Amino acid sequence: MSKTKARSILYRLIESGQLIHKALLVPLLERGLEPGDDAVLFMLHDTLGASEEALAEEIGIPFEALMPRLERLMERDLISRQAIGADLSPGLALTERGERIREVLAAAWTELEEALAGDLSHKERKKLRKQLGRFVELLRI
Numbered sequence: 001m002s003k004t005k006a007r008s009i010l011y012r013l014i015e016s017g018q019l020i021h022k023a024l025l026v027p028l029l030e031r032g033l034e035p036g037d038d039a040v041l042f043m044l045h046d047t048l049g050a051s052e053e054a055l056a057e058e059i060g061i062p063f064e065a066l067m068p069r070l071e072r073l074m075e076r077d078l079i080s081r082q083a084i085g086a087d088l089s090p091g092l093a094l095t096e097r098g099e100r101i102r103e104v105l106a107a108a109w110t111e112l113e114e115a116l117a118g119d120l121s122h123k124e125r126k127k128l129r130k131q132l133g134r135f136v137e138l139l140r141i
Contacts, residue, residue, distance in 0.1 A: 027108040041078065
């Protein structure tokens with residue numbers, strides 16, 4: 001007898017992914033942010049002075065779709081355009097407010113991951129992360 005769809009690994013991955021997505025939306029929505037805003041905040045934390053073009057490419061959305069998001073985040077004082085580095089090249093950076101909100105979002109992410117994988121050993125977490133990465137590569141077209 002074969003497993004029902006509800007007991008399959010694929011079903012459980014989809015179900016858990018949807019629930020994780022919902023849980024991660026809570027701190028965004030509580031702060032008046034939209035899905036995807038977190039990607040911008042995390043990326044600008046990691047890449048100080050990124051250009052709009054580089055940010056769009058790294059996040060994986062068209063430049064034209066990114067621009068309204070950036071304008072909205074600038075209006076909310078989460079990011080700003082700044083001269084970065086010794087050559088003062090134009091780029092984007094988090095404001096102090098943007099960095100504080102990014103920290104809250106990162107803490108929520110860490111808390112959720114710990115709640116989900118806290119009972120796994122370091123070795124088991126690494127193995128799971130690698131396996132899920134393999135799934136992503138197999139599905140990427």
